[in-house]
Amino acid sequence: MAGSGASGLPPPSFERLRLLFLTVAAGALFGGYWFLVLLQDGWSERNRACGALTGLGEFLDCTTRTLVLQALVPLAGPALVAVLVVPTYLVAPAVITRWHGARPLDPWPEAVRETVEQAGLERTPTLMVSTRGLSLWMFTYGRRPRHRVMLSAATGLYTLTDTAKVTATLAHELGHLRNRDVDRTYLAVLAAACLALVTIVPVGLSAALTTDLAPALAVTWRDLVVALLLAGTWAAVVRTREHEADLWGGGLRPRDMLDLLTDGKQERRHLLRLHPPLDRRLKVLRDPDLLLRPSAVEALVTGIAAGVVVTELGVSLRAVLPVPPLVTYWAAGLLAAVPVSGIVGLAVWRAGAARILTLERALACGLALGAGLVAGLVLAPRSGVRWSRWIPEAPDFTAVAEPTGIPPITALWMTATLLVLTTAVTGWFALASRTWTPRMGTRAWRYATPLAALMLAVVMGTWSLAARLAASEQWSAAALIHLLITPQTALFLLTLTLLALCPLTPPPRSIRRSRTAPPPPTPPSRTARPFPLPRPLTALSRLTLYLRSRTALPPRTPRPRTAPLLLALGVALVLSLGLPFLSPAPVLSVTTQAALPDSPQAGVICLGLYTVGSAAAGAPADHAAKERLGEVLRGSDDDLLRQAGELFLRGARIRSQDLEGLAWTAFVRRCDHLRRYRGAPVPEPVSPFPTEGW
Amino acid sequence: MSQRRTAYEIVEAVLTRLGPKELPYLPQLWAVYVKDPTDSERSRERLMGSGILTEVTAWAPVVISFVGGAVLDAAKDELSDQTRAGIRGLVGRVARRGKAQIVEEPLPPFDDLQRRRIGESVLSRALAMGLPRPRAQLLADAVVGELQRDPRPDEPEG
Structure with missing residues (x-):
């Protein structure tokens, strides 16, 4: 793959696979909540029994048990998906072999043997011949460690007449095996299919059949969005894998692979296209850097999935964990932040390490991630709606975060603040990759991940809790700052910020100068010291210059599309800093007690x-x-x-x-x-x- | 007296003209075609496949799918009074399945008009499937030429 700094990192398809599983988890959690909490009548009996208790301690214990159960039973959704996926995954190879009436290829044609040997795979795959197919096709399947390549029935003939095309196609398939695509892809496909089967379709049907129009609409459009996210993410996973297989196959058989893509035609599609367009594949084969560029759309989708997960998990963990709410939400944020840093963070890091990251892309990813998190809050199917309006069993009093309840100025401030913070985190990834990779190589990513995940967890968790308070109780920006930023949390945030900024020292010039050469042994100089404290601010101030210095671009020439992004970030920064001072006195102050009712009823x-x-x-x-x-x-x-x-x-x-x-x-x-x-x-x-x- | 030829024999004869080296593969590929004549028409991209429809130089699959299809269609037309022009969907599928049932039967004799139609059908299908015009023309000429050839003479009994 392209830039030397990016080799050794997980491939781009891997981060999209994480995103897919994150989406599946979010969707399945909602499916579990819909069927096992909202549509179950049994909770009324349980709650009535709690209400009949006479002791306050018993009442609290009883209601807590109910809430914990209501928080835990939605986990049956992901569990059911897993239960369906695992056996299907186990039997899939046998089903495919049987359907094709396939038998092992024996003996192997010479060209095939050469190609497989040249690939130098850890384990030699079994080549199977189908009883179908007059055209030239192959596909990989199987289960680790026994992977197989299925060849069409006519492949034997083609090794005689079209040897180069057979070996190029085989090289592509071996690329799938080399990239360990088979198990991951089948798991991804099955997970997506199972989610559609046990959540998306049943939830849509039951909403239409069992509830009134308003809740049916509320759940259906969210269900559709989950379906779209799932489809988009799934397509992204399988298509990126094709690019990576092309690249690997191109390394093995450069001329043949180029001819195959140039002369060939796109196979007919299913409902969703499994392979990228051929011209795009050719472009990536000629310029692999294209695959390393982080995508703003991917960051947006990641933000949406993570926003849903952190909002829902925050509510569930709040009922289960006996710790303060802020810590609970940070924990929920951490569970979502680990995959997010492995998706958006890794994409930015990889591009930064390969020195192909532009300021425009870094800004776009940060802003898109923030926008996605905001959208995730709105979409969160469980806590984004006050279900108790229509469904009496909904335990909204612990959970509801209906975004429409947030006062407009507070909503604006929260959005602006989140955009600034997510852009800062993606900017940190970009800077850290540029400064750490020359010193430590790809292993730098391993050290950066925990710190980045912690930063993201704090950002997402705090923001999610603030959104719930602002939505349910209409807290103002100033009130939220007052409540959330206590001396203890301020100290923690300051420490975290310093920890994040300290290592961002620019690398020595000798290292910075070379784009593709491997990092030379670092001399112990003043500029190369790992954590000099005065450097963080210098490094931060160089953010734009750093990111703008892509070799392919004229230095210091702002690209036209960068200006609107910079403007958006600037506006967000001004709003996040200014609005708490401009917002009117909170309607409901958290510092002054409201008048209390004067009645015993x-x-x-x-x-x-x-x-x-x-x-x-x-x-x-x-x-x-x-x-x-x-x-x-x-x-x-x-x-x-x-x-x-x-x-x-x-x-x-x-x-x-x-x-x-x-x-x-x-x-x-x-x-x-x-x-x-x-x-x-x-x-x-x-x-x-x-x-x-x- | 002469014996009428089966579709396989016609395909074999055409392949002998175009790519004699591929003849050893013909029985196996013909079996694949007979098993499901519509397989190539329904073929779509496969998960973890290459997603590329490659242009190949081999003649056998081309001859089998184009010539076999065209000849059998013409034979079915001859054997049945029903016209299948414009038939789509389920009816079309049933009709294609019928194609597999008559592959082993000797084909009826074709007149000049039918031979010309078969040639045109092969040419147009080959071009529609992306075969370069010279190769498609070569194929169509070989088919028409083979159909014009006298059927094989009766083999002596005993």
């Missing part, structure tokens, strides 16, 4: 909760506010609310935010129970929609 108290949201409890450390709320609840006519009031008072007395948090959880859950199962006169909640705190 549980229905009225809960109405107050649904009117002012978490402002009913005041600021997190405002114990006096909790005491006032506790007094109100203690006078309630509902036994469990009274106990929650006692818990507030006890927490306020001993200054325990944990106890106060527990009391708040009990308060919110009890009001939700009264509304749903006890017939109390509590109206349907509108925004602000109180959640179980942050």
Whole structure:
């Protein structure tokens, strides 16, 4: 493959495979949630039983168990996909062999033997001859370690008359084997097919048949988007593999492969085209760098899938993990960030290491990733909609993050901030690849991944939690900053930023000068020291010059398409910095306690909760506010609310935010129970929609 | 008295004119064609295949699929009063399946008009499938020439 810095890194198709599995996971999770939570009546009984308990501790334990179950059962979706994929994958080779009535090729024609031997594969594949096919075709299949190449029935004749074409086609197939495509591709195909079979189609059908028009529409268009993402990602995986097989085959039989692509015609397509157009394949064969360029579309799709995953997982983990919400969301962010850094990050890194990355591409990828994450929040099928409007069982009070509930200015600020942050992270990948690869070679990627994943996890997790708070309780930008950026988190973020910036020292000039030569042994000079602290800011300031210095481009000549991207980034930066100061005073301040209802009736108290949201409890450390709320609840006519009031008072007395948090959880859950199962006169909640705190 | 020839014999004779070195492969490839005459028409790109329809110099597959198809179509026309012009879809599929059933039967004699039509059909199909015009013309000429040739004489009994 092209640039020396990029060799040794996982191939581009591998990152698309990760993206496919990420999409499958997101889709299957929603399928599980739809069928096992939203459409199951059994949760009502369970919740009613919880509501009938008289002790607050029992009530909380019971409702927590229910929530944990509701968080865990959607995992049955991915599990079912896996259960279907594995046996299908195991029997697929036997089915293919049987369908073709194939038998092993024996003896091998001389040209075939030469080509296979020349390939130097770790394991020699079995060549099978089909009982079908008068034209020249081959395909690879099988299962590691017994991979096979199926040849059409007429291949024996073609080795006599069209030897070069047979060996070129065989070289392409051996390229698939050399790139370890077979198992991955079949797993990808089967995973996509199984997701379509057990989630996309059934969810669409059941939404149309079992629910009203509004929820059916809400779920159907999300289902369609998942289907489109799946189809696009799947096509990207298989097509990229074809390019890589061409490149490898081209290395083995350069002239023959070029002739094959030049003289041949594209085979007829299925519903989705499995192979790229021939002219594109020829272009890539002549200029492999084309394959190394990171794609903004890929970054966008990755962002969407990751946005869905982090939003959904954040909700699930919130119910399961006994840690503060911010940490929970960071954990969810980490689970999504690892594949994201392996997709977008690796693409940018590879291009940077091969020194073919342009500023335009780096900016586009960063902005696209951010835009994808925003779209992922909107698309998140579980928490992007308040399902309880239509489906009583939906446990929205822990989960809902309906984006339409976010105040416009806050939404603008959040979007701008996310775009800036994702662009900064992709910029970091670009800089790190340019500075680390000359020193450490391809193994630098292994060191960069954990740090990058941690950065992305913090960005995505924090942003996702902020989106939920802004959506459900209409928190303003200033309120979110105030709440999320505590001294502890600020210290952590500062440390992480310094850790990320320190290694970005420009490499010595002697290393930077050479584009393709392998990195020479680095002399111990001042400029080559690994982590000099004064360098980070210098390195950051050189971002544009660094990325603009692609050899093929005239130096320091801005490309026309770069200007709009730079402008977009600049606007996002200005908005993210300026909006918190420009936004009006928050409608619902988290620092000032809202007026509390003056009535002992549980229905009225809960109405107050649904009117002012978490402002009913005041600021997190405002114990006096909790005491006032506790007094109100203690006078309630509902036994469990009274106990929650006692818990507030006890927490306020001993200054325990944990106890106060527990009391708040009990308060919110009890009001939700009264509304749903006890017939109390509590109206349907509108925004602000109180959640179980942050 | 002469014996009528089967489609295979005509294909074999055409291949003898165009590519005699390929004759050893003919029985196997003919069996593939007889098993599913529409296989090449339905063929689409395969997962983990090359995705390329290669232009080959071998004659045998070309002769089998074009000549075999055209001759058998003409024979079916002769054997059946039904015309299949314009028939598509399921009916077309049934008709093509019928083609496989008559491959072993001796073909009826063709008159000049039928021979010319078969030649034109081979030429147009070959061109439509991307065969270069010189090769397509060569093929069509060989087919017409072979069909004009006298059928083989009766073999002596015993």
